[in-house]
Amino acid sequence: CGIFGIYSSDGKLDVAKITYFGLYALQHRGQESSGIAVNDSGNIIYHKDSGLVNEVFNEVVLNHLKGYSAIGHVRYSTTGKSDRENAQPLVIKYRKGHMALAHNGNLVNAHIIREKLEQEGAIFQTTIDSEVIASLISRNRIKSENIEEAILKTMDEIKGAYSLLILTPNKLIAVRDPYGLRPLVMGRINNSICFASETCALDTIGAEYIRDVEPGEIISVSRNGIKSKKYKNCTKHLCVFEFIYFARADSYLEGISVYEIRKRLGRQLCKESYVDCDIVIGVPDSGTTAAIGFAEEAGIPFSEGFIKNRYIGRTFIKPEQSQREIAVKIKLNVLKNNVAGKRVVLIDDSIVRGTTSRKIIKMLRDAGATEVHLRISSPPVVFPCYYGIDTPDRKELIAANYLTEEIARILGADSLEYLSLNGLNEVFEGKINQFCTACFNGEYVTEIPENFNKYILE
Ligand code: SF4
Numbered sequence: 141c142g143i144f145g146i147y148s149s150d151g152k153l154d155v156a157k158i159t160y161f162g163l164y165a166l167q168h169r170g171q172e173s174s175g176i177a178v179n180d181s182g183n184i185i186y187h188k189d190s191g192l193v194n195e196v197f198n199e200v201v202l203n204h205l206k207g208y209s210a211i212g213h214v215r216y217s218t219t220g221k222s223d224r225e226n227a228q229p230l231v232i233k234y235r236k237g238h239m240a241l242a243h244n245g246n247l248v249n250a251h252i253i254r255e256k257l258e259q260e261g262a263i264f265q266t267t268i269d270s271e272v273i274a275s276l277i278s279r280n281r282i283k284s285e286n287i288e289e290a291i292l293k294t295m296d297e298i299k300g301a302y303s304l305l306i307l308t309p310n311k312l313i314a315v316r317d318p319y320g321l322r323p324l325v326m327g328r329i330n331n332s333i334c335f336a337s338e339t340c341a342l343d344t345i346g347a348e349y350i351r352d353v354e355p356g357e358i359i360s361v362s363r364n365g366i367k368s369k370k371y372k373n374c375t376k377h378l379c380v381f382e383f384i385y386f387a388r389a390d391s392y393l394e395g396i397s398v399y400e401i402r403k404r405l406g407r408q409l410c411k412e413s414y415v416d417c418d419i420v421i422g423v424p425d426s427g428t429t430a431a432i433g434f435a436e437e438a439g440i441p442f443s444e445g446f447i448k449n450r451y452i453g454r455t456f457i458k459p460e461q462s463q464r465e466i467a468v469k470i471k472l473n474v475l476k477n478n479v480a481g482k483r484v485v486l487i488d489d490s491i492v493r494g495t496t497s498r499k500i501i502k503m504l505r506d507a508g509a510t511e512v513h514l515r516i517s518s519p520p521v522v523f524p525c526y527y528g529i530d531t532p533d534r535k536e537l538i539a540a541n542y543l544t545e546e547i548a549r550i551l552g553a554d555s556l557e558y559l560s561l562n563g564l565n566e567v568f569e570g571k572i573n574q575f576c577t578a579c580f581n582g583e584y585v586t587e588i589p590e591n592f593n594k595y596i597l598e
């Protein structure tokens with residue numbers, strides 16, 4: 141998911157419109173639903189629906205969302221079906237007033253907490269784990285001095301990944317889980333503070349980047365200024381997949397350029413698995429930058445192999461397998477003249493189920509490529525993600541079930557090599573232990589409750 145929030149201290153900014161543009165820049169983080177909530181003198185009004193940002197909002201709707209602070213959300217479902225009822229921000233009324241909440245990430249113990257709350261008579265309107273967070277904050281608020289204290293108590297209970305933006309009648313609050321699994325940055329525009337999942341949203345609205353929200357940090361912005369609190373025992377474990385695939389290439393995460401990392405991943409991949417060929421091509425868009433890095437390192441020309449239809453979203457993100465199969469075909473067409481009679485190195489960022497690579501390799505062969513060598517700019521994905529990237533169960537992860545040579549054969553490639561874990565560490569200058577890499581090595585930063593699966597709340 142993608143989240144964005146802004147607090148306009150003088151009320152002079154059109155916070156809904158700025159949030160709209162912020163979400164637009166974060167659309168790659170989720171295409172299932174979009175929503176914006178604004179706080180108008182203690183009254184929270186909102187609009188949300190399934191669909192892309194520009195489908196859900198128009199001038200008329202935005203003009204109704206007047207206020208001095210706002211949060212917004214674009215959704216990519218991991219927990220909870222992608223129904224309209226599960227759109228965010230969640231807006232709730234509780235004893236202390238209104239609250240809106242936008243969540244990026246995935247809890248691993250939401251089902252346990254929810255079961256307990258339901259036993260006590262709590263009711264839930266959605267099947268998303270985010271509602272469990274809202275419910276706990278509301279409960280903890282009763283015996284807390286302020287909402288920050290209630291959030292700290294909630295952080296004792298919830299486990300997993302969460303970057304949160306919370307709108308209250310007089311505050312905008314940003315929270316990052318104690319591992320910083322999902323990104324969240326803080327910026328400034330015209331003396332107003334804003335937060336976004338990625339810096340590309342700050343660039344879009346013309347805001348200046350201040351810093352990343354730290355793991356376990358709670359930043360509240362109000363009329364009294366900016367206050368920061370820190371949860372105990374925090375460590376840095378930002379999801380490395382944000383760099384490999386998920387984030388936009390023009391973003392900086394913890395000060396590191398996503399584009400630079402992708403290029404370096406390609407270079408490193410070439411160092412490890414060079415193959416003599418005529419051209420290097422990337423699977424658009426996610427494989428392109430690594431392909432450029434590979435080509436530079438190999439001294440083999442980079443060439444465009446495909447033209448992408450710009451008007452469809454990320455194939456992986458469509459939840460049904462049947463939809464995903466069709467989506468690959470309408471997404472890409474091969475540039476026959478560029479590949480016919482050529483030995484091709486094909487670069488992609490990752491293989492999950494193998495659906496994309498298999499189709500693309502077939503397209504290249506049909507277009508006359510004489511050899512297709514597949515190179516992947518990340519290690520094999522052999523463990524599922526429980527922290528908000530929608531990788532499937534182990535039984536659907538091709539690398540969890542087959543050896544690399546077998547995968548090459550299944551996908552129809554002449555050869556297949558993945559980046560090594562050591563190579564990944566190299567790219568991050570020996571600091572890979574400051575990132576989550578669980579989908580490659582199974583080292584989850586939190587405990588994962590037994591029988592956990594992402595459909596558990598349904
Ligand atoms: Fe990211 Fe993989 Fe960790 Fe999930 S398991 S947070 S995808 S690195």
Ligand code: MG
Nearest residue numbers: 423424426427
């Ligand atoms: Mg891709």
